[in-house]
Amino acid sequence: MAGRMEVVGRVSGRRRWSDAEKLEILAEAFRPGVRVCDVIACREVSSSLIVSVA
Numbered sequence: 001m002a003g004r005m006e007v008v009g010r011v012s013g014r015r016r017w018s019d020a021e022k023l024e025i026l027a028e029a030f031r032p033g034v035r036v037c038d039v040i041a042c043r044e045v046s047s048s049l050i051v052s053v054a
Contacts, residue, residue: 026050 017025029039029050040047 025039025043025045028034028043029036036050037047039045040050
């Protein structure tokens with residue numbers, strides 16, 4: 001295979017989220033019928049950052 005191939009991994013380092021972005025991610029994660037793990041993968045956030053408090 002000729003040419004160049006690049007593998008892009010998860011975002012490294014610390015990211016800063018605005019309050020609006022945090023609320024958007026949480027609303028998406030806990031929407032009925034949505035799996036939290038899918039939102040985590042799509043948004044590339046750590047599972048430890050999304051916590052359900054009962």
